Amino acid sequence: WTSDRLAKRGLPHPDKCPLCDQEDETVQHLLTSCVVARQVWFRVLAPMNLVETVLRQHERSFADWWHKTIRRVTKEHKKGVNSLITLGAWVIWKHRNACVFEGASPSVNSILRELNDEHSLWCFAGAKKLQNLGLSGTI
Numbered sequence: 001w002t003s004d005r006l007a008k009r010g011l012p013h014p015d016k017c018p019l020c021d022q023e024d025e026t027v028q029h030l031l032t033s034c035v036v037a038r039q040v041w042f043r044v045l046a047p048m049n050l051v052e053t054v055l056r057q058h059e060r061s062f063a064d065w066w067h068k069t070i071r072r073v074t075k076e077h078k079k080g081v082n083s084l085i086t087l088g089a090w091v092i093w094k095h096r097n098a099c100v101f102e103g104a105s106p107s108v109n110s111i112l113r114e115l116n117d118e119h120s121l122w123c124f125a126g127a128k129k130l131q132n133l134g135l136s137g138t139i
Contacts, residue, residue, distance in 0.1 A: 002027050018099040019092075019106040030096060031062040037092050039108045044088050044115065045069075047135055048081070062089070079129035087122060087130070091115045 003025040006013035017025040019036040031037055045051060053069040066085055073081045095111045098104035123131040 002030060014100065018096055021106075028060055028062055031089055031092060032060060032065060036106055036108055036111070040088060040092060040111050040115070043108070043112055044084065048073075048077075048133065050081075077129075077133060080127075080131075080133040083122065083127055083130040084119075084133065084135070087118055088115060091118055 001011075003013035003015075014025060017023055017029055017034055019030065020034045022035065023029050023033070042051060045053060050069060050072060053065070053072055069085065070078055070081060091111055091114050095104070095106070095114065099106055104110070119130065119135065
């Protein structure tokens with residue numbers, strides 16, 4: 001649960017987003033408008049020439065952004081990009097949890113290293129459409 005859900009239940013929660021410390025933490029903020037997440041998405045999407053789809057700070061819906069991004073991808077790459085977005089969101093969430101529960105410091109570079117490692121593992125495990133994007137080592 002993000003801090004907005006914890007607060008509703010009267011449970012302890014961080015005052016601000018654990019990654020940027022700038023806004024209240026919601027799942028939408030964490031994956032869309034957080035400056036750390038936007039930097040990650042920029043680095044992930046740049047090798048595929050999808051920089052123009054990178055989240056803007058005013059965007060509030062991760063699902064809407066995802067849909068908009070997928071519309072700009074060729075049919076042959078849609079499944080791979082869907083996997084990449086799923087992977088990116090998962091790694092951002094794991095880094096958030098490391099900051100909250102393990103005292104890790106927020107770091108775009110740490111997220112990108114983890115994303116690159118996970119990308120390699122997913123490809124090794126058989127994520128063919130993700131592998132077909134040709135991003136190994138570029139994230």
